[in-house]
Structures are given as C-alpha cells and as structure tokens.
Amino acid sequence: MYFHHSNEMWNEFPDLVAGALFVEGVTANVGVTDRLATFHAIAEERLAGSPEGEMPEIQAWRRTFSKMGLKPTQYRCASEALLRRFRQEKSLPQLHPLVDLCNAISIAFAIPIAVFDLAKISGDLEVRHATGRETYLTFAGETEHPELREVIFADGAGQAHARRWTNRQSGLSAVREDTRSVLIVAEAMHEAASSDVPKLIATLAAELAAVWSVQARTKVLSCSSPRFDL
Template sequence: MFFCHSTELRDDFPELAAGVLFAVGITDSASVDAPIADLNTVAGARLAKGPEGEMPEIQAWRRAFSRMGLKPTQYRCASEALLRRFRQENALPRLHPLVDLCNAVSMAFAIPVAVFDVAGITGNLEVRHATGKETYLTFSGQTEHPEAREVIFADDAGQAHARRWTNRQSGLSAVRDETKGVLIVAEAMHASAPADIRKLVETLAGHLGAIWPVTPKAAILDRASPRFEF
C-alpha cells in the first residue's frame, strides 16, 4: 500500500508540505493526559495572542479553500475547527487516545492532522480530485458522493476517506477501539510549512513511541519523494 498526492494537485498547490506516519500496535487503553496537557498549553498560548483565523497556518488553508471554490468560513480545515472549539470551550471531547493526541498536536501546530484506520482502506490512498463517482460514508452512516473536482482522499475502490481535502474525514476509516494499524497525515501550506511539518512529525513520532509499543515509520513527502509505502 502507498499514500501520495496526485501530480495535478501538487501542480495546483506547489507550496504543499506533507508528513506521514504509519504504526501498528495502537490500543485504546493508553494514557495520553500528560502530552495532551502540554500540547494544549502551547495551543492556549498561541490563542492568547490572537484568534485562530489570524494564524499564518490557518490563513494559508483559507486561501487554499478559496482557490478550490469553497467559502473558508463555511468549510474550515480540521485544525481551524479544533482551535475554534478549544477557544470557545477550553477543552475537546475525548474520543480515542490516538485521536485525542493527534487533535492536540494539530492544535499546537495549527496544522491539520488526519488519522486513518488502515483496515478501512482498500489498496492505495491518494489525495486527488474526485470524479464524482466516489462514495463517502458519514459518521452517522449516510452515503454521500463528493462533487466532481472536489479534493478528496480516495482509495483504489473509489471510497473517499476525507472530503474537501482537510475539512471532514469519513466514518469508514475512523479510528475505533479495535484499531491496530494507522496512517497519519499532516499537511500545511504556509511559508514555514516544510520546517514545521518536520517538527510535527518528529513530535508525534516521539509521543507514539513513548505511549504505545510501536516504532512508527515516518517520512516527509515532496516532489522528489512523493510516495509513502506502508
């Protein structure tokens, strides 16, 4: 199996920086309270200086959404949605230790982080434009069809695992209590994205190795190395 971005998408968004991790051995019984508290402190300090909409990481994704024909304040990237909720409620609901950890990392870096249960993925996974024939399963169990040219995470079976790029993931590959193998993808567009993505991947890999009995496989993707095999 491999993960990549389509050549067309990289041509449209040459500023894209991406980092990926793969790990097997995740459990739902780990404690992530300590790293989440530290990461939330970082996110809180950033929000104390100004709302999430003023952060360069979020502004870059808003520009990307506008270029995709989406209204940025109607469809927000995942990190903006998390920061917005954290600013309003000072906490996020707990879902699964890995998801909770990745959400905290996403907020601390203001960078979208997607987590997929690889058991729900058929074949390879590519971020590309939709044809309009793909299927997307919502968390409530409903089936949708992304519009043609919408940016999605699509597998070889034509299943969309995320809609509007970094806006909404699918229930099909959502992390659950029985999840063992995961693919984690972080993507950014701002000026310092390459360095920040590398730091994010190193931070997340360190936490994964310290919390679970796993040795994550990680990589930074670019035009020279666009594919991650897992």
C-alpha cells in the same frame, strides 16, 4: 500499499508540505491526559496572542480553500475547527487516545492531521480530485458522493476517506476501539511549513513511542518524492 498526492495536486498547490506516518500496535487502553495538557497549553498560549483565523498556518489553508472554490468560513480545515472549538470551550472531546493526541498536536501546531484506520482502506490511498462517482460514509452512517473535482482522499475501491481535502474525514476509516494499524497525514501550506511539518511528525513519532512503545515509519513528501510506501 502506498499513500501519495496526485501530480495534478502538486502542480496546483506547489506550496504543499505533507508528512506521513505509519504505525502498528495502537490500542485504546492507554492514558494520555497529561500529554494532552502539554499541547493544549501551547495552543492556549498561541490563542492568547491571536485568534486562530490570524495564524499563518490557518490563513494559508483559508487561501487554499478559496482557491478550491470553497467559502473558507463555511468549510474550515480540521485544525481551524479544532482551535475554534478549543478557544470557545477550553477543551476538546475525548474520543480515542490516539485521536485525542493527534488533535492536541494539531492545535499546538495549527496544522490539520488526519488519522486513518488502515484496515478500512482498500488498496492505495491518494489525495486527488474526485470524479463524482466515489462514495463517502458520514459519521451518521449516510452515504454521500463528493462533487466532481472536489479534493478527496480516495482509495482503490473508490471510497472517499476525506472530503474537501482537510475539512472532514469519513466515518468509514475513523479510529475505533479495535484499530491497530494507522496512517497519519499532516499537511501545511504556510511559509514555515517546510520546517514545521517535519517537526510535527517527529513530535508525533516520539509521542507514539512513549505511549505505545511502537516505532513509527515516517516521511516528508514533496513533488519530487511524493510516495510513501507502507
């Protein structure tokens, strides 16, 4: 099994910097509250300086969404949506220790992070344009079909595990109580992405080692080295 972006995606979005992390041995019976507070404080400090919409990381994704033909204030990248909620509510919902940790790191870096339960993915996972025949399971249990040419995370069985690229993940491969193996993907487009994404991935790997005592495999992807073998 491997993860990659299609050649077409790299050609259309040459500013993309993507980081991937694979880890086994995740459980739900750990505490991360103190660790979350550290990253929440970083996000709070950043938001005190400027709203999320003015952050370079978010502005870059807004430009990307516009390029994809999407209204960026209607469809927000995951990190902007989280930052917006955090600014308004001063907290984020607690779902699963790993998801909570990834969300906290996401708002600290203002970079979207996707977490996939590998047991629910069939074959390889590719970020590509949809054909219109793929299926997407919402968190409400409804089945949708991504639009033709929409950017999705698609597996070998034609299941879309995320719609509108970094906008919304699928309920199918969401992390649950019984999740053990995961693929984590962080993607950025801003000017400092080439240094920020590796830093984010290293931070996440260190947190995984500290909380779960597991060793993650990581890779920063590029157009010249686009494939991450799991």
